Amino acid sequence: MRINVGNLAVCVWLNKVKTGSSMNQGFLQDVLAGLRLSQKALSPKYFYDEQGSEYFDQICQLEEYYPYRTELALLPDVAQELNQFFTQHSLDNVQLVEFGAGSLHKVKPLLQELPMVREFVALDISGEHLKRASADLAQSFPQIEIKVAQGDFTKPIRLELSEATSIGFFPGSTIGNFEPKEAVDFLRNARTTLGKDSYMLLGVDTKKDRQMLERAYNDSKDITAHFNKNILARMNRELDADFNLDQFRHVAVYNQKLGRIEMHLRSLVQQEVTIAGEAILFDQDETIHTENSYKYHPEEFEQLASSAGWQGEKTWLAPDGIFAIMLLRNAGG
Numbered sequence: 646m647r648i649n650v651g652n653l654a655v656c657v658w659l660n661k662v663k664t665g666s667s668m669n670q671g672f673l674q675d676v677l678a679g680l681r682l683s684q685k686a687l688s689p690k691y692f693y694d695e696q697g698s699e700y701f702d703q704i705c706q707l708e709e710y711y712p713y714r715t716e717l718a719l720l721p722d723v724a725q726e727l728n729q730f731f732t733q734h735s736l737d738n739v740q741l742v743e744f745g746a747g748s749l750h751k752v753k754p755l756l757q758e759l760p761m762v763r764e765f766v767a768l769d770i771s772g773e774h775l776k777r778a779s780a781d782l783a784q785s786f787p788q789i790e791i792k793v794a795q796g797d798f799t800k801p802i803r804l805e806l807s808e809a810t811s812i813g814f815f816p817g818s819t820i821g822n823f824e825p826k827e828a829v830d831f832l833r834n835a836r837t838t839l840g841k842d843s844y845m846l847l848g849v850d851t852k853k854d855r856q857m858l859e860r861a862y863n864d865s866k867d868i869t870a871h872f873n874k875n876i877l878a879r880m881n882r883e884l885d886a887d888f889n890l891d892q893f894r895h896v897a898v899y900n901q902k903l904g905r906i907e908m909h910l911r912s913l914v915q916q917e918v919t920i921a922g923e924a925i926l927f928d929q930d931e932t933i934h935t936e937n938s939y940k941y942h943p944e945e946f947e948q949l950a951s952s953a954g955w956q957g958e959k960t961w962l963a964p965d966g967i968f969a970i971m972l973l974r975n976a977g978g
């Protein structure tokens with residue numbers, strides 16, 4: 646059997662594979678700390694329980710949400726050129742490591758074109774979702790060793806590395822969820838995780854006009870609103886909270902100065918909410934900041950990556966420059 650899920654073999658790869666209960670502990674602590682801030686805030690990583698991962702998959706099918714389909718359309722070309730590049734560099738034993746692997750749609754075009762990939766390691770915070778997706782992937786690629794692990798990749802992780810050259814894969818512009826400083830930390834950690842002579846392939850959403858950006862996060866079917874509010878529903882389910890979802894409104898705006906989409910949940914009334922016995926007060930119009938999605942000019946991102954020890958090797962741009970896929974090389978040091 647090629648897939649190891651939730652067993653001891655998985656624990657060997659990760660410093661800490663969070664179990665259901667310790668995950669909940671961390672969730673409660675983070676929630677209470679975040680909601681005590683003067684600008685209330687929650688980490689977007691908590692969107693992705695079963696329900697949230699499902700909503701996110703629906704977002705990816707929306708006409709307004711250009712990042713998903715734009716990146717997916719770019720990947721076959723990227724994969725072909727990567728094949729040439731790796732062949733030229735005589736890389737014949739490659740291990741692909743995907744961060745935040747989710748539904749595993751994006752890796753398929755890569756696995757199809759890259760015969761040198763012998764092993765695929767998928768990390769995601771939503772274990773069940775990943776488990777289902779990986780069973781499907783294993784069927785399509787019987788020749789590739791597939792390993793999946795539930796884990797929080799915002800923390801440093803340690804992988805049991807084979808002799809293979811490691812290539813990190815971080816699609817979807819999920820890197821945009823980090824503050825730029827945190828993105829540098831993540832990239833530096835990834836460099837340690839992947840080892841010397843490694844590469845990193847990243848999806849980066851680019852800066853563009855406000856209208857297109859805001860449309861992508863304010864879809865006409867309100868799926869993004871459900872996705873955003875799911876974090877409230879999740880607290881109700883898991884933390885014995887009593888949020889009334891109708892008393893909050895989804896807000897997504899482009900903060901041009903900071904180059905990021907911000908998602909918030911705005912309290913429509915003054916109200917008190919209880920979470921695990923703790924009372925939290927909301928003024929009318931007060932918001933919970935639930936997500937940042939940073940947008941970068943490709944050169945700007947290269948600059949950021951270089952401060953984490955990664956050198957820009959190649960950039961693929963979608964038509965009109967609306968999305969970028971970037972290959973970085975571990976510059977050592």
Ligand code: AVJ
Pocket residue numbers: 704712817818819821822861862869872936937938
């Ligand atoms: C998964 C982080 C790339 O920022 O565009 C989609 C998440 N939030 N719609 C993004 C998201 C609202 C998405 N990432």
